[in-house]
């Protein structure tokens with residue numbers, strides 16, 4: 001099974017992706033985690049990505065597409081949950097092309113939606129614990145703006161296959177909303 005999970009920063013997609021990956025035995029591919037690990041390794045991808053990430057901007061599409069093409073090829077035999085990719089229309093088009101060449105398809109697209117005020121509050125709270133360089137108030141607000149401009153158009157792109165999940169409420173509640181649909 002190939003699953004795609006989308007939603008604005010703070011919607012809880014990473015949390016739900018982890019739960020889904022253990023329930024359905026899927027490999028959880030979080031581009032945020034992969035990029036952070038490239039940064040800590042000091043690889044060329046990491047070096048290129050770092051300044052964009054720290055400012056809350058998107059890393060260029062060509063970097064993500066090159067990285068994900070290799071990753072998806074390596075994991076072509078596995079069930080996957082993609083968390084954080086695609087994040088732009090060109091990435092979604094690239095993903096379609098990659099899957100086509102691997103003779104694969106996306107089974108479900110989950111979109112977690114939450115109102116922006118709730119999101120900003122959650123992220124400011126998380127910032128106090130995480131120590132992540134992109135968790136300052138200014139960067140948090142920028143990431144919401146970037147989401148609205150570049151990522152939200154994917155909802156239309158995946159219009160036919162999208163499953164909209166209300167992300168307000170406890171982690172458990174959101175999980176059960178997802179499990180009601182994906183069995």
Ligand code: ADP
Pocket residue numbers: 008009010014031032033035052053054056057058059060061064083084085086087088091134143
């Ligand atoms: P969140 O889930 O809070 O949005 P992530 O850990 O998914 O955070 O991503 C952190 C940062 O990594 C993003 O703000 C962006 O700079 C970079 N990033 C992750 N995925 C992508 C992507 N598909 N395209 C471009 N940049 C990305």
